Amino acid sequence: MNFTNFGKYILLLKAAFRRPEKMKIYLKAIFQEMDFIGRGSLGLISIISTFIGAVMTLQIAFQLVSDLIPKTIIGSVNRDSSILELSPTISAIVLAGKIGSAISSEIGTMRVTEQIDALEIMGINAPGYLILPKILAGITMVPVLVIISMFLSITGGYIGGTLSGAVTAAEYMQGITTDFNPYTITVALVKAFVFGFIITSVPAYEGFYVKGGALEVAQASTRAVVISCISILACDYIVTQLLL
Amino acid sequence: MIEIKDIHKSFGDNEVLKGISGKFQEGVTNLIIGGSGSGKTTLLKCMIGLHHPEQGHVYYDGREFTQLNFEERIEIRKEIGMLFQGSALFDSMTVEENIMFPLNMFTDQARSEKLDRVNFCLERVNLEGKNALYPAELSGGMKKRVGIARAIAMNPKYLFCDEPNSGLDPKTSIVIDELIKEITEEYNTTTIVVTHDMNSVMGIGDYIIFLHEGKKFWEGSNKEIAKTDIQELNDFVFASRFMKAAKDKL
Ligand SMILES: Nc1ncnc2c1ncn2[C@@H]1O[C@H](COP(=O)(O)OP(=O)(O)OP(=O)(O)O)[C@@H](O)[C@H]1O
Ligand SMILES: [Mg+2]
Numbered sequence: 285m286n287f288t289n290f291g292k293y294i295l296l297l298k299a300a301f302r303r304p305e306k307m308k309i310y311l312k313a314i315f316q317e318m319d320f321i322g323r324g325s326l327g328l329i330s331i332i333s334t335f336i337g338a339v340m341t342l343q344i345a346f347q348l349v350s351d352l353i354p355k356t357i358i359g360s361v362n363r364d365s366s367i368l369e370l371s372p373t374i375s376a377i378v379l380a381g382k383i384g385s386a387i388s389s390e391i392g393t394m395r396v397t398e399q400i401d402a403l404e405i406m407g408i409n410a411p412g413y414l415i416l417p418k419i420l421a422g423i424t425m426v427p428v429l430v431i432i433s434m435f436l437s438i439t440g441g442y443i444g445g446t447l448s449g450a451v452t453a454a455e456y457m458q459g460i461t462t463d464f465n466p467y468t469i470t471v472a473l474v475k476a477f478v479f480g481f482i483i484t485s486v487p488a489y490e491g492f493y494v495k496g497g498a499l500e501v502a503q504a505s506t507r508a509v510v511i512s513c514i515s516i517l518a519c520d521y522i523v524t525q526l527l528l
Numbered sequence: 529m530i531e532i533k534d535i536h537k538s539f540g541d542n543e544v545l546k547g548i549s550g551k552f553q554e555g556v557t558n559l560i561i562g563g564s565g566s567g568k569t570t571l572l573k574c575m576i577g578l579h580h581p582e583q584g585h586v587y588y589d590g591r592e593f594t595q596l597n598f599e600e601r602i603e604i605r606k607e608i609g610m611l612f613q614g615s616a617l618f619d620s621m622t623v624e625e626n627i628m629f630p631l632n633m634f635t636d637q638a639r640s641e642k643l644d645r646v647n648f649c650l651e652r653v654n655l656e657g658k659n660a661l662y663p664a665e666l667s668g669g670m671k672k673r674v675g676i677a678r679a680i681a682m683n684p685k686y687l688f689c690d691e692p693n694s695g696l697d698p699k700t701s702i703v704i705d706e707l708i709k710e711i712t713e714e715y716n717t718t719t720i721v722v723t724h725d726m727n728s729v730m731g732i733g734d735y736i737i738f739l740h741e742g743k744k745f746w747e748g749s750n751k752e753i754a755k756t757d758i759q760e761l762n763d764f765v766f767a768s769r770f771m772k773a774a775k776d777k778l
Contacts, residue, residue, distance in 0.1 A: 299598075305634070306632065306633055306634075309632060309633065394618075397614065397619070398612050398614055398616035399616050399617075399618055401573075401578050401612065401616060402612060402617075402618070404605070405576055405578070405605060405610045406605065406606075406630050406634075407601070407602040407603075407605035407606040407608075407634070409598070
């Protein structure tokens, strides 16, 4: 995204946040999008988080060869890295693929089949009607998914650790409960909020300005996912730097 | 009444419209005709603000449109009904939801009232009872007709139709033409229809402008068009052998 594109993106967002024509219709759209983003991604996020938690535990145990370090450390390292980095960032990247491509192809198809023109002719603010509900659903549901992901990642660590014998249940439980800093949750939620915004707004932008046909819609989807992922990682760094 | 003055529009090096002016009165069906690629759709889109003409003005009953910002345009757009060449139905919505959509957005009517309006519009385009179908389940001609039903749902003051009867059988074509004419006369609508269907030209063309090579080549009524001697217009209107024979008989 170069600077003119970035300017266009900002202007599109400004248009999206204009006052809605009919609150009731927007609310309905927001709930639909929340359902799509939230419930629709729950299964995927659950599976991924549980496995990542389990694998993380095994790896930490594998690297902790020294007898001087207590085994309880496995639980607390897994907890902190899940909360701070793995749950928000990996969830966001997975969601960028799943939700981002859907948003961009939906809006892009509406563009090339003149459905967006039809909205505009009716006097409807197309960016508002199409994009605002998605952004609002993204910034609310991605944090919810991230919280679920944290919980499952830590649970996955318990399952993986105890099944493989890398750590006992008591050690793991003690690990995840000692020295817990609730501020890490705040950092994770700020990240999730920012990522939720990126995952919905960047693909919406890519779709909204598609010109051409099916091929261009597909290219826009690909671009949307790539740009979202890069933006997620860049913002991940910035937020971490600012808040930790 | 809609008035256009000196509309210019290019796409890159392709100068599509080279200064088009005209006056479209209310209560009569105005047609824009011309060969494929002559810029009919482009002219229509310039008039409603989907394309930005490099030069020229559009007046809706004296209100200049091209200079307005988004909010100011909304007031005029609420009075516009538009049928797109490709129908442009919302494909995530059923026929009923498509037609009801502008009513939902801009009116506070009760659901039953809106439903009555939807059914009334569907009846007028001969699609009674198709409420629950999705656009993907319709034929091309049916989509066109739903597009018309959606365009007239809000009782527009200005009605634009881009090839309302391409893809329709001759009988339905005439039904649609008659419908457009009826609505225009009944509600005193300013109606602009883009077409290259000669039956429509002869049947409902109260005022016709003929686009050729980016210019308004000719204007007049369907009665005058039959008598014209202009070569380019004759080539266009009486291209088919059937029409030529009909003309010779006149
Ligand atoms: N979005 C666009 N970008 C670039 N060129 C365009 C665009 N839209 C139309 N054109 C060009 O403008 C010219 C006129 O196109 P337009 O769609 O207005 O024709 P038309 O008279 O409606 O034809 P038809 O009867 O086939 O629908 C064509 O040469 C076309 O290539
Ligand atoms: Mg056309």
